[in-house]
Amino acid sequence: MSSSPSSLHLAVALDGAGWHPAAWREPVARPRELFTARYWADLVAEAERGLLDFVTIEDGLGLQSSHPLEPDDRTDQVRGRLDAVLIAARVAPLTRHIGIVPTVVATHTEPFHLSKAIATLDHVSTGRAGLRVQITARQSEAAHFGRRPVPHITAPDDPLARESVAALFDEAADYVEVVRRLWDSWEDGAEIRDTATGRFIDREKLHYVDFESPHFSVKGPSITPRPPQGQPIVSALAHGTVPYRLVARSADVGYVTPHDSGQARAIVEEIRTEQAAAGRAGELLHVFGDLVVLLDDDPAEAVARRERLDALAGYEYTSDARIFAGTPAQLADLLQELASAGLSGFRLRPAVAGHDLPAITRELVPELQRRGVFRQTYEADTLRGLLGLARPNSRYAATATAPAGA
Amino acid sequence: MSKPLKQIHLAAHFPGVNNTTVWSDPQAGSHIEFSSFVHFAKTAERAKFDFLFLAEGLRLREQGGKIYDLDVVGRPDTFTVLTALAAVTEHLGLTGTINSTFNEPYEVARQFASLDHLSDGRAAWNVVTSWDAFTGENFRRGGFLPQGERYSRAKEFLQTAGELFDSWQGDEILADQRTGAFLRDAKAGAFTHSGQHFDIEGQFNVPRSPQGRPVIFQAGDSEEGREFAASTADAIFSRYATLKEGQEFYTDVKNRLAKYGRHADQLKILPAASFVLGDTDAEAEELAREVRRLQVSGATAIKHLEFVWNRDLSAYDPDGPLPDIDPDPGEHTLARGRAQVRMYRDPVATAREWRERAAANNWSIRELVIETGNRQGFVGSPATVAATINDFVQADASDGFILVPHITPGGLDGFADTVVPLLQERGVFRTEYEGTTLRDRLGLAHPDAGAAGERAAS
CATH class of the missing domain: 3.20.20.30 (Luciferase-like domain)
Structure with a gap:
């Protein structure tokens, strides 16, 4: 077994009052403030206090549901949410170091709009933006747009569902490709302000992206100049070969859901194989493990809290990700063990935002710092910098260097 | 009251x-x-x-x-x-x-x-x-x-x-x-x-x-x-x-x-x-003239004239007289993605009027655009x-x-x-x-x- 990596990356996934469906019932929750700027600003400030790499913000084009494919008509869980890109924009000026990664749905939206929105988030945060791309196969959400029929899927595993979801992931890959091309469509230094010739830009440094696919065609260039990071971070959650391929082709960070080290090793191996097949073998591609966490000083207390929350919800909460209930030190052990299987970081989903997020920033982080596997201070000004990713040149920049003095 | x-x-x-x-x-x-x-x-x-x-x-x-x-x-x-x-x-x-x-x-x-x-x-x-x-x-x-x-x-x-x-x-x-x-x-x-x-x-x-x-x-x-x-x-x-x-x-x-x-x-x-x-009002008038000159560079003046002429006029000197040729009466395809082009409903008449005004005042292309454009x-x-x-x-x-x-x-x-x-x-x-x-x-x-x-x- 390989030795533990010296440094882990840590993100938290923010969603409403927390990931447990009964999180909003906890006294520490602020369920009446979920639609206010103050609530989100407080959560992101707490994450930044813990020196985390970034936060992700969940989103969707319909009401939340406990059913994967249909509305559930429940009234006892949090329903309704604000646009994640706009929450990100609202908190960006209030923070200085932490990356901000909203979820965006590729299925019914315009890549041109989304590309400039994330480029602008990168401008307003001076280089801390990213996105988490997501698809939706829900018929109810397609009906909110009314633009195209979506097959009615009743179970995620039937062949029609597999085919339909695979097509949506293909479309998402095209979507990310367009978004990335548009970010590069203005080369660095395109703005010249040359008073002698009266030219504000050097238009030779602006490029049509001319993307065409069965799903859409986009001309470009973007209306928004190249973002500070050049390429903001692209990330995706993946549970199988089809989405692993999207991560391998298109992402800087993939979130995966292994339940033990063996699974983690197998998933990382599959993603690395796909990465090589996509011609990205030499590139830094982070694979983060997702975990739902309930943290207390006494392990029995964490387990009891989970049981109490399940009782309030009326059923045992399960998740795609492993649910961890224990002490911060036990979680640190688990993270180091999973990291040794090839994960370079983790996206933790606080079961109760008001409780488990401070437990991450004030207890887990110091524990990881004592073990020498987490930063003591923010070491970079951009999200790419925090993730060890260099700032890339525009793909459209001429590779040949003009001779000096020419 | x-x-x-x-x-x-x-x-x-x-x-x-x-x-x-x-x-x-x-x-x-x-x-x-x-x-x-x-x-x-x-x-x-x-x-x-x-x-x-x-x-x-x-x-x-x-x-x-x-x-x-x-x-x-x-x-x-x-x-x-x-x-x-x-x-x-x-x-x-x-x-x-x-x-x-x-x-x-x-x-x-x-x-x-x-x-x-x-x-x-x-x-x-x-x-x-x-x-x-x-x-x-x-x-x-x-x-x-x-x-x-x-x-x-x-x-x-x-x-x-x-x-x-x-x-x-x-x-x-x-x-x-x-x-x-x-x-x-x-x-x-x-x-x-x-x-x-x-x-x-x-x-x-x-x-x-x-x-x-x-x-x-x-x-x-x-x-x-x-x-x-x-x-x-x-x-x-x-x-x-x-x-x-x-x-x-x-x-x-x-x-x-x-x-x-x-x-x-x-x-x-x-x-x-x-x-x-x-x-003072006089100082503001003076500043406004300077702002107008900055808004209309020679290159901008030529491009502005092209909205009316619907032709490539890049060969013309902005400090020289207006073109003798008439606007292209065809469909306006030169300038795209802006609203101004629709403001000139009769380009030939506009061009004639501009030529007359420029000649009467001894204005160059740039001066004409400065004087006729948005104040x-x-x-x-x-x-x-x-x-x-x-x-x-x-x-x-x-x-x-x-x-x-x-x-x-x-x-x-x-x-x-x-x-x-x-x-x-x-x-x-x-x-x-x-x-x-x-x-x-x-x-x-x-x-x-x-x-x-x-x-x-x-």
């Missing part, structure tokens, strides 16, 4: 991607860095302005098949930058121009409702329509609409968005930790819309925002545009900044309100206006400009102005420091923000979702 003085509404238009904006001035800053937007917004808020206004264009302008490079190029995403500005201001309204052709109602309604929540009730939407295939090339839905359909789509878009905003009444969220009831009703946000352009149904997922609906602006000037505004809008962004034209427009539009059961106060008319201030709206000392603005508003030529500075980001600073205090002394402009929402500041009622719902059902 004399008629009470009208209160003036003022807004700040972030300098745009056209030649009003002087980027060559040594004081001109970035048009994309957030610090410029913060500076501009904070000046507007310090001066107690009603709102900040952002324009939008979804394809870079081209001329002669090449990206137009003489003006400022590049702008942020409207929703993202406005929402970020909500973090650094407390009272200033945030008005975004959003196209109804290249968007879908569910998404735009989510974004405006989110902006309204995240700004505590300061969102406004300038609804514009577009129909050109040129811009449509950037969008998956394409975008070509027959010209006649653009208002019908815009109307239905706005109506549909209104149904989505009203799909939450405001009392659905109980969040009762004791009983475990988060929602009062599982059907919160339910909507069905079936029309010519949109056929959608489901549940809207953003609860009712502080203003209920964003303030709605309309900018079109055609007969259809005026009627659209009179039936639906809360405010008009107009282009009539002379007293007589302003009064005619004002009277025309306000008179259309009654047939929609609306009162004259329910639609604010706010023309765009540029300005140049000096210590500065308000030019004078702070006292003169304050008096002129007040006269316009009291004479019902407008309800206020959307001011367009020519320098980013500091172009509003002088106005804030010198003109605003004079308007406040006259008792025609607020000294403190009133109410909590943009609707409160504009004197507009908050829409009642319940009443709207009943109307829709009846």
Whole structure:
């Protein structure tokens, strides 16, 4: 077994009052403030206090549901949410170091709009933006747009569902490709302000992206100049070969859901194989493990809290990700063990935002710092910098260097 | 008793991607860095302005098949930058121009409702329509609409968005930790819309925002545009900044309100206006001439002439005489992605008139464009400009102005420091923000979702 990596990356996934469906019932929750700027600003400030790499913000084009494919008509869980890109924009000026990664749905939206929105988030945060791309196969959400029929899927595993979801992931890959091309469509230094010739830009440094696919065609260039990071971070959650391929082709960070080290090793191996097949073998591609966490000083207390929350919800909460209930030190052990299987970081989903997020920033982080596997201070000004990713040149920049003095 | 003085509404238009904006001035800053937007917004808020206004264009302008490079190029995403500005201001309204052709109602309604929540009730939407295939090339839905359909789509878009905003009444969220009831009703946000352009149904997922609906602006000037505004809008962004034209427009539009059961106060008319201030009127006139020269470089003058001639005139000397050849009468294809080209309805007659004026005054191409193009709206000392603005508003030529500075980001600073205090002394402009929402500041009622719902059902 390989030795533990010296440094882990840590993100938290923010969603409403927390990931447990009964999180909003906890006294520490602020369920009446979920639609206010103050609530989100407080959560992101707490994450930044813990020196985390970034936060992700969940989103969707319909009401939340406990059913994967249909509305559930429940009234006892949090329903309704604000646009994640706009929450990100609202908190960006209030923070200085932490990356901000909203979820965006590729299925019914315009890549041109989304590309400039994330480029602008990168401008307003001076280089801390990213996105988490997501698809939706829900018929109810397609009906909110009314633009195209979506097959009615009743179970995620039937062949029609597999085919339909695979097509949506293909479309998402095209979507990310367009978004990335548009970010590069203005080369660095395109703005010249040359008073002698009266030219504000050097238009030779602006490029049509001319993307065409069965799903859409986009001309470009973007209306928004190249973002500070050049390429903001692209990330995706993946549970199988089809989405692993999207991560391998298109992402800087993939979130995966292994339940033990063996699974983690197998998933990382599959993603690395796909990465090589996509011609990205030499590139830094982070694979983060997702975990739902309930943290207390006494392990029995964490387990009891989970049981109490399940009782309030009326059923045992399960998740795609492993649910961890224990002490911060036990979680640190688990993270180091999973990291040794090839994960370079983790996206933790606080079961109760008001409780488990401070437990991450004030207890887990110091524990990881004592073990020498987490930063003591923010070491970079951009999200790419925090993730060890260099700032890339525009793909459209001429590779040949003009001779000096020419 | 004399008629009470009208209160003036003022807004700040972030300098745009056209030649009003002087980027060559040594004081001109970035048009994309957030610090410029913060500076501009904070000046507007310090001066107690009603709102900040952002324009939008979804394809870079081209001329002669090449990206137009003489003006400022590049702008942020409207929703993202406005929402970020909500973090650094407390009272200033945030008005975004959003196209109804290249968007879908569910998404735009989510974004405006989110902006309204995240700004505590300061969102406004300038609804514009577009129909050109040129811009449509950037969008998956394409975008070509027959010209006649653009208002019908815009109307239905706005109506549909209104149904989505009203799909939450405001009392659905109980969040009762004791009983475990988060929602009062599982059907919160339910909507069905079936029309010519949109056929959608489901549940809207953003609860009712502080203003209920964003303030709605309309900018079109055609007969259809005026009627659209009179039936639906809360405010008009107009282009009539002379007293007589302003009064005619004002009277025309306000008179259309009654047939929609609306009162004259329910639609604010706010023309765009540029300005140049000096210590004295004479100094301001001198500065205005200099600003005009900076706005019209030799290269800009040639490009401007091409709008009329519809020909490549790059071989002409801007400091020389006007072309002898006549404009190309064919379809205008030279300049794309801008509105000005439609202003010259008879290019041959315009060219003849310009040649005659240039010859009579011994003007070069550049001098002709400087003299015939857009003049500065308000030019004078702070006292003169304050008096002129007040006269316009009291004479019902407008309800206020959307001011367009020519320098980013500091172009509003002088106005804030010198003109605003004079308007406040006259008792025609607020000294403190009133109410909590943009609707409160504009004197507009908050829409009642319940009443709207009943109307829709009846």
